[in-house]
Amino acid sequence: MIAELGHFALVLALVIAFLQASLPLYGVYKANLSLQGLARSAAFLQAACLLLSFAGLTYAFLVNDFSIDYVARQSNTLLPDYYKVSAVWGGHEGSLLLWVLVLALWGSAVALFSRSLPREMVARVLSIMGMVSVALIAFILVTSNPFNRILPDFPIDGADLNPLLQDPGLIIHPPMLYMGYVGFTVPFAFAMAGLLGGRLDSAWARWSRPWTVAAWCFLTLGIALGSWWAYYELGWGGWWFWDPVENASFMPWLAGTALIHSLAVSEKRGVFKAWTVMLAIIAFALSLLGTFLVRSGVLTSVHAFASDPARGMFVLAILTVVIGASLLTFALRASHLNSESRYQAVSRESFLLINNLLLITATTVVLLGTLFPLIADAFKLGKISVGAPYFNALFVPLSLVLMFFIALGPLSNWKRHRLADFAPLWKIAVISMALGIVLPLFIFGYNTLKVGISLSLAAWVSLAMVRDIYLKAATAKQGLWAGLARLSRSYYGMQVAHLGLVITVVGVALTATYSIERDIRLGAGDSVEVGPYHFDWQGVRDYQGPNFNATQAEINVLQAGELVAVLRPEKRLYVVQNRSMTEAAIDASLFRDIYVAMGEPLDNNQWAVRVYYKPFVRWLWLGAIFMAVGGAIAMTDRRYRLAKKTSDAFVHGVTTK
Incomplete structure (x- = not known):
């Protein structure tokens, strides 16, 4: 009976998601405030239904209800209760139910923390999120229903959870990863809502940015947890294998990193609007692509959930429709996304643009390496394997170049910057190269070119960071400590996140070179x-x-x-x-x-x-923690608190310079 109640709640969630997707948008079209106001109520109600559905499936696992096909395939009477809970999302059907539940929770968060935004904007955002929910809940009910019963001939005991997944890390890793993965639906919905409303100004960027950072933080921790799990559970001592499913979560992270920086420029200077919208679409598209790769059966991976091509085609159809409609909307509205200011070739805008281009190039490298074997197989070109040599040869140099420019961005001025002002950095460059050469010799007794370059760039970013903090704080008349206290949380968050990247790069370089097996x-x-x-x-x-x-x-x-x-x-x-x-x-x-x-x-x-x-090796995950903490610090910046003036700025199109 509980399972039937969970199934009914899932069907009801589909109905509510459809109403959330349609009525508020119609209300915007007809200027009907009552219909627009339904968006928030529908978001809360949809989340409640999906929570009830998820609780019903969890209960079925805990009571060993093997008349449910999914429970019989994923659990066993001998399985400890805490693994029975994680078994709920240990297979294809349950993981999708978790996917839509997380999406509904993000929608509820938007509905709850958007009181100061214009009602039309909220209606559009939640309607777009409702459309995504409709597609995925329909996918679950049509092809992947976790409540299907196998009556009357059901097994006495279950087939048990995959032993690889019987691990504490897998209790935390998938929910954390999904919070990030699915979270990029929110900036996508804001971008589409802004396009439909014909207004993408600094207020839109300011409000979208904390949601993007939140999703990025969750995804950062989720990827790190997955790497940590593979390191200690698979028994091979590796922390990254360029597995297609690993890449499926890494690509949205790269695109999301670019989106965060692009939103910063759009908020501060009113430029990169079209680029920011495109990045929001790309990050969301890559999240859906990851769903397709994991569930289509087109690849083999210890992380893959399903091997049913029919399910894969359903997800591919969703991907095609959603992204096709998004790109069409972007093409129709792109002409209205004019920059509100200009900048010179040497400026903070230019350095952030370079960083974005490097990140998207790196994303493209990973995307091609992941999909090329599938494309080659589809065109009967034979079985082609793309492994670590390809990714290391192309991705690593791009990452090192990115490290060089990361140091220059915070040190430069908006709009224009004199090259002569970078002259004092030669001292930092010399010290960085010396540290990159001497430290490995002192610690390990020998050095390599890869380690020397990596550590030099890590020192370059770190010393430039210290210099930038000192210069910004030293301008305060009350003294250095007062200057440090005056710097914004957004600024400190950025620097902590950059420090996290430095720590990870050092960990990668040293453990890859000096490990002994x-x-x-x-x-x-x-x-x-x-x-x-x-x-x-x-x-x-x-x-x-x-x-x-x-x-x-x-x-x-x-x-x-x-x-x-x-x-x-x-x-x-x-x-x-x-x-x-x-x-x-x-x-x-x-x-x-x-x-x-x-x-x-x-x-x-x-x-x-x-x-x-x-x-x-621990520095790999320590760096990820620093990055996530940096993002969390940035989110607490006072200018991201939802105040009435933000709404007014959005309504009246005020551009914050």
């Missing part, structure tokens, strides 16, 4: 040296988990004769699916990870063991 045989009395550490095999023991049998090794790690850590890697056999899984053991610190993973048992009571020494 050894595949060895270990048994009673065996030991091995890897990097500065000595690994002593102590033996193995067997134990039984809730739904698996495990063999656990014990390895003592010593440095200079002192015990550093005791690592206990495991080899697990999940009994329901009869699948073997590796559980790595990691001793983590800020500056290095010691990583051990068990392979297969060998003769003479020995085991195949993989041992890693990975310096600075």
Whole structure:
């Protein structure tokens, strides 16, 4: 009965989404305030229905209702309750239900925090979000209904959740990723609403920007969590594989990063309007493309949910209609998106434009590398694999060039800047190159060109950041500390986010170059040296988990004769699916990870063991945290608080210079 109630709530959500998509827009056309006001109520009601539907599916998992096909395929009576909850979104149908629920929650947030915006604007935004909901809820009900029953012949027990997904990281990772992924619907809806209303001014950019930053922060953390999960769960010690599904979330992140910077220019200077709208469309389009890639069966990945081409064609049809309509609207309205000011070749606008072009070029590189094997296969050109060498050869240089310009943007003035004012930066350039050469030699004893360039650019951005903060704060008459307090949260957020990028770049360069990997045989009395550490095999023991049998090794790690850590890697056999899984053991610190993973048992009571020494690998995820925190700080800037003057500025077309 609870499942039927959840199904009914999902159908009701489709009806409400249709009303949300149609009536408020009609109200705008007819200048009917009552119909326009329905947008907020419909957004709240749709979210409530989807919450009820999601709760119904969760309840079915918790009570082991295997008469529901999706529950029978994704759960088992032996599965711990916390994994039963994560199993709700562990498969195709449930993940889509989570998708539309997150979209409805974003819509509710817009409805709740838009009281000061013009009613027409809110009606258009929520109507566009309602259209997206209609398409995806219809997709669920037609092709991917999670409430389908298999009566009367249903299994006594379930097939169990994929062992790869039986991990705490997968409880947090998908919701966080979806909050970012789906969140780009909001700036897309604002861009389309602005186009339909014929007004895209600085007030529109100011109000859209915090929503874009919020989605970007969630996506940043979601991608980092996915990278962290792959690192410790898959047992191969890698943190990024350029997997097509990894790329599917990375592409909207790159486009969203460009969108944030473009919105900053549109807000401050009234330029890049058409470019900003196009970036909003691109970020949303790439989010839908990721949905298509994950659910179409056109690629193979440990992250992919489905292998049903019919479902993929449905998503492709949604992608075609939504993006086609968006681009048509943009083409019809683009002539009205004139810049409100001019700028010279050397200015902050120019540097931000260069950064945007580099980000979109990098996005295109990833997009081509991801789709080219699919295109080649469709045109019968054979099976072509595009791997890390392609991405590293093209993406990495673009990233390093981007690092160079990141330092110049905040140091330059709006509208015009004299090249002579950059002359003092030669000292920073010299110091940065010296640090890039000396630090690796001091820490690791040798250097490489890649590490030297990466660390030099990281130092270049960091020192330029310190200089910029000092120069801006030193102008205060009350003194340096008063000047630091006077700087806006938006400015500090930007600098913290840039610092996060620096930390990630340093982590990537150092761990990719100085990591040590050894595949060895270990048994009673065996030991091995890897990097500065000595690994002593102590033996193995067997134990039984809730739904698996495990063999656990014990390895003592010593440095200079002192015990550093005791690592206990495991080899697990999940009994329901009869699948073997590796559980790595990691001793983590800020500056290095010691990583051990068990392979297969060998003769003479020995085991195949993989041992890693990975310096600075934690900086990859630490940098992502800094980036997200920087975005959160920027969102708290006082000028993004919803005040009546923002609404007035939008209504009257006031441009803030």
